Amino acid sequence: MSQQGKLELAAFELEQVHKPIDSDKYRKIKQQVNRIALGSILPLLLLIVWQILGDADIISSLLFPTPLRIANAGIRLIQTGELLDNLKISVVRALSGFVLGGSLGLAFGVLVGLFRKTEKALDPTVQMIRMVPHLAIAPLFILWFGIGESAKILLIAKGAFFPLYINAFVGIRGVDNKLFEVTRVLDFNRWKQVVKLILPAALPNILLGVRISLGVSWLGLVVAELMGSTAGIGYLMSDARQFSKTPVVFVGILIFAIFGILSDSLVRLLERKWLGWRESYKGR
Structure with a gap:
């Protein structure tokens, strides 16, 4: 096998070794982002509704400041x-x-x-x-x-x-x-x-x-x-x-x-x- 062929084979093997690791790392990061995003939905909705109700004077600004x-x-x-x-x-x-x-x-x-x-x-x-x-x-x-x-x-x-x-x-x-x-x-x-x-x-x-x-x-x-x-x-x-x-x-x-x-x-x-x-x- 030529020197060029050996280099290509080594590069391919290295790519195959690192691919599962990168994929697993990406999956974990994606899971963490999804978990944070899912947990943020309800608090953000509450804050938005709270701000809207406060600006409209529907709730007391003394008891519930915006x-x-x-x-x-x-x-x-x-x-x-x-x-x-x-x-x-x-x-x-x-x-x-x-x-x-x-x-x-x-x-x-x-x-x-x-x-x-x-x-x-x-x-x-x-x-x-x-x-x-x-x-x-x-x-x-x-x-x-x-x-x-x-x-x-x-x-x-x-x-x-x-x-x-x-x-x-x-x-x-x-x-x-x-x-x-x-x-x-x-x-x-x-x-x-x-x-x-x-x-x-x-x-x-x-x-x-x-x-x-x-x-x-x-x-x-x-x-x-x-x-x-x-x-x-x-x-x-x-x-x-x-x-x-x-x-x-x-x-x-x-x-x-x-x-x-x-x-x-x-x-x-x-x-x-x-x-x-x-x-x-x-x-x-």
Whole structure:
């Protein structure tokens, strides 16, 4: 075969190797674009109808300011630096409460899931505390810890604790018992069972608990920042409500929604990365 023929053959083989990869990459990008476009239809329609009804004075501009007024209020808050300053404080509070409550919830969930005696000793008390609403316990937190950062972070941590506790417990108890028989055959000790079998098998439930805990942390942040706070997105909303600055209140709601969906998307990304081995129903 001539040199030219060899070059043509090599180019053809290279094209065949890369074609499936490029095609697969294109398909994934197309799926992501379609997913984003499909998810944007309803919000865009609502915003358009909302703007039209507001411009026509069919709905109250005080109670439901138009999307353009809300956007202008957000731009003003960004320009003055007020939004960024309060957002930093809120993010630190939410993450601090989530890390504290979530880590404790995971630790207690693992202990209760692994040991029946621990379950009998701790679970009834934990379930009783879980039923106490945030608003009911907030005055006690103020009385015990004052109106400083400790009370706010602990209130957020209380909410973040229970989803991870419950999901870690359920995930561990849901591990297939037949897998334990395999580990006995392989002569795994207790520690190796926990690290190599129990925790990986419970990881889907644990990550679900992380998603729920993050959401609850943002919800708890609103309650926490109404407890005599002088900074934060919740305080910004409360202050705006007192002076009838409804667009600012909607900006605060939008901030909570955006950061809530971003944190949830981050955990879902970790799920796809760490749980790619699972074969499950994806929906039609």
